[in-house]
Amino acid sequence: MTSPVLNRPLKLAVLISGGGTTLTNFLAQKAAGQLDIEVPLVIASRPGCGGIAKAEAAGLNCEVIARRDFENIEAFSHAIFERCRACEVDLVTLAGFLSLIHIPEDFLYRVMNIHPALIPSFCGHGYYGHKVHEAVVSRGVKVSGCTVHFADNEYDHGPIIAQSAVPVKGTDSPDDVAARVFEAECELYPEVLRLYAAGKIKVVERRTVIAD
Numbered sequence: 001m002t003s004p005v006l007n008r009p010l011k012l013a014v015l016i017s018g019g020g021t022t023l024t025n026f027l028a029q030k031a032a033g034q035l036d037i038e039v040p041l042v043i044a045s046r047p048g049c050g051g052i053a054k055a056e057a058a059g060l061n062c063e064v065i066a067r068r069d070f071e072n073i074e075a076f077s078h079a080i081f082e083r084c085r086a087c088e089v090d091l092v093t094l095a096g097f098l099s100l101i102h103i104p105e106d107f108l109y110r111v112m113n114i115h116p117a118l119i120p121s122f123c124g125h126g127y128y129g130h131k132v133h134e135a136v137v138s139r140g141v142k143v144s145g146c147t148v149h150f151a152d153n154e155y156d157h158g159p160i161i162a163q164s165a166v167p168v169k170g171t172d173s174p175d176d177v178a179a180r181v182f183e184a185e186c187e188l189y190p191e192v193l194r195l196y197a198a199g200k201i202k203v204v205e206r207r208t209v210i211a212d
């Protein structure tokens with residue numbers, strides 16, 4: 001698979017479960033002329049999460065598809081991807097989205113996730129949000145960072161597209177690490193979206209090749 005060359009804005013679905021900070025960053029980059037995107041669909045997996053108000057304040061179509069309303073992952077995922085098809089999105093971006101989803105064939109390599117650590121460290125079941133940074137500090141690692149990857153049907157397992165590292169000091173709190181990593185995320189995720197829309201990401205088996 002090679003990502004398509006788009007000579008138009010990249011149409012994104014943005015999936016959230018919490019505060020919507022990554023969505024806010026996408027919108028700020030778009031407003032600054034740094035990111036050529038349209039966001040025809042925001043999906044929130046938790047009714048009342050903070051990101052819904054942010055999406056609505058930005059005039060976006062935000063729909064709640066709550067995990068708890070579905071018996072299993074397949075039914076939940078079917079509802080999500082039906083809306084993505086109806087809104088004709090190019091790419092689905094997981095942006096602080098906390099539920100496992102099943103990715104259908106037509107969205108293979110069209111779903112991306114950002115994880116706030118350097119995969120394969122501090123990732124998988126149980127590692128999300130602040131828990132990741134708490135684990136990083138308690139293990140005493142000296143480097144953390146963030147990873148953008150294509151999602152497959154396991155948590156944090158699909159082909160890695162890009163990573164950005166940040167230092168961790170012995171005196172850092174989890175909040176300190178979270179702030180440093182989030183700064184890196186705000187650069188890395190938009191950069192990967194630009195590469196995707198420029199047709200520069202190729203998946204070869206479990207690796208990606210980024211064209212110059």
Ligand SMILES: Nc1nc2c(c(=O)[nH]1)N[C@@H](CN(C=O)c1ccc(C(=O)N[C@@H](CCC(=O)O)C(=O)O)cc1)CN2
Binds near residue numbers: 099100114150154156
């Ligand atoms: N098919 C995929 N679905 C999702 C992926 C993915 O890579 N493939 N990534 C996650 C995002 N994620 C980290 O990047 C992540 C999110 C949540 C969890 C987790 O352990 N969740 C808890 C439930 C948390 C809650 O709802 O409060 C759990 O499963 O018990 C791990 C990793 C999004 N989906």
Ligand SMILES: NCC(=O)N[C@@H]1O[C@H](COP(=O)([O-])[O-])[C@@H](O)[C@H]1O
Binds near residue numbers: 017127
């Ligand atoms: N494993 C997924 C994960 O931890 N995602 C992380 O959630 C934050 C955004 O959440 P928010 O939308 O609540 O601000 C981001 O830091 C993202 O990396």
